[in-house]
Each structure stands twice: as structure tokens, then as C-alpha cells.
Amino acid sequence: MKHKTGMATAVAAVLLCLAASITSAQDSAATGWKKSLVFDITATQTAYSSSWTGGEAGALSWVSNLNGSAERQLRPAVNFMSRLKLSFGQTHTQKIVTDPTTGATEKIWEKPKKSTDLIDWENVARLTKGWVVDPYLAVRLESQFLDASVEAEQRHFTPLKLTESGGIARKIYERDKDQIISRLGFAVRETFIKGLVKHTDSADVYYTRDDTTLTDGGLESVTDISLAPHKNIQYTGKLTVYKALFFSETDKVKGTPQQDYWKAVDVNWENIVSASITKIITVNFYLQFLYDKQVELRGRLKETLGIGFVFKMI
Secondary structure, three states: OHHHHHHHHHHHHHHHHHHHHHHHHHOHHHHOOEEEEEEEEEEEEEOOOOOOOOOOOOEEEEEEEEEEEEEEEEEOOEEEEEEEEEEEEEEEEEEEEEOOOOOOEEEEEOOOEEEEEEEEEEEEEEEOOOOOOEEEEEEEEEEOOEEOOOOOOOEEOOOEEEEEEEEEEEEEEEEOOEEEEEEEEEEEEEEEEOOEEEEEEOOEEEEEEOOEEEEEEEEEEEEEEEEEEEOOEEEEEEEEEEEEEEEOOHHHHOOOOOOOHHHOOEEEEEEEEEEEOOOOEEEEEEEEEEEOOOOOOOOEEEEEEEEEEEEEOO
């Protein structure tokens, strides 16, 4: 019951923050919010009839992204920044099927597979008193829309990671809209997982739920970079480094090969380069490097490049 209570508390806190953000945004003209909300969609498609005999297969890929931010100097000594990133994409491919009797081939479309999936919402409040460093408090929610790792039991919004942190921040660089802000502090992370246990009963295979909550705490360093080297080019980067000092499941992994994996440093380095060709057409390049030893012993690299339509909603 503890993990369910914790999950409910986390969701309630997020909904309250969202409600507060919406309320504040409605009064943006009076309160001086600096807002940005950009939506883009990229798609590529190829298709072949069954008369093609060279082994060609069609494909359809699409990715949509929504990036938003809102910043306001609430008081002369308090700055608030909220950033939201949502991404989802799928890939559809044709499969060549051969009739074992006649030898005839047919191209059929397979079920779509997820290619991109991200929910990332961060809120940071800084005490801007003009000191060498600014004390800060931050809350970050990370998840995905769909966990399709088990096709028969698709789950939504899992894993869901909630990070609460506090420490010191410093604006390293600022010029016009360009800025680099670095933070260092102590963070507590709660990860809510809608787990599955596989059961085999004779020829039947079925799954049962096994929800868990993992908690750890340690030191976190976050650096946010926003640069515009040209009026039509925008670079946004985020480097997060985390070192856990305690872990709620230490006793469970003790004596196993994984007993010290939680002590390894986690790294999440995101890079986005956007180049505007016209007002609504842009080239986007996304590169992410992830390292989390508890998930995968090796580093994970993700790269996407596409030309799509952009709609600046705010």
C-alpha cells in the first residue's frame, strides 16, 4: 500500500502544480510571464505494390514534439522557470509474406512500433538575491506515454520518476536570450514502476501486476544551455549527472552481481539543434546519451534527424 499511497501523492502534487501553472498562465499579460510553446511533426513514407520483386518494403515513420517553457520573476528575489517536453513517434513497416504453396509473395503492413516516447516536466524556483550563487528548489517528472516492452500487456506512464532537489545555482552566461545555468544540490528520486510477472501454465502464458516503488537520494548536477548562434538556429542542451548515496532496495540486491550498480554515476545528456528554413519548416537534430548501470551496463545513444512542420502556438 505504501507505493500506491506514494504514487497518489506524487500524481496529486503534479496535478496541483499543473493547475497552478494554468491559472498563472491565464493571467500572463498582467504578471509578465515569458512563454514559449512550439509543436512540430515530422513524417516520412514509402510504399510498394506486391508487383515489386526486389525485396523492397514500405515504411511510415512519424514523430511529434511539443516543447514549452514559462518563466517569471515572481518577486525581485524569486525567479520561477517551468519547462515541458513531450515527444511521441511510431514506425510502420511492410512485411513480405510468401505463400508456401504457390510461392507468391504479398506485402502486408505490420502493427506500428514505438520509436520515440518522452514526458519531461521540470519546475525550478531560484532565490535571486544577487549573491554569488542562488539557492534553488526543483521538482522534475519524467515518464513515457506507453510501455510496449510486453505486447500483450501494454502499460501507460511507467516508469514514472519524480525528482525533488535543492541546492545552489549559478547563471554562468547570459546575453540577450542566450544563457547557461548550472545547479548543484541534493536530490531524492522516487521511481514508480507498474511491473509484470510472467506465468506459464501448461501452454498458456499470462501476466500479473507487481507494482514497486524505488527510492534513492544523492548529489545531482544539472546544466541547462540555451544558445542561438544565428537568428535561424537554436541550440538547447541539458546535462544531468547524478550520484546516489542511498538506495531503498540495498538489502534485496546484496550478495548479487548487481549489488553495487546503484552506486554508479548516472548521466543524461540531451542536445537539440533546430534550424528554421521558413516560418513553418524546420530541421531538427536530437542527440541523447544515457548511462544508468541499473538499466543497462553500456551507455545508450539516441539520434533523430528530420524536416518537419513547426507551429509556434505561443
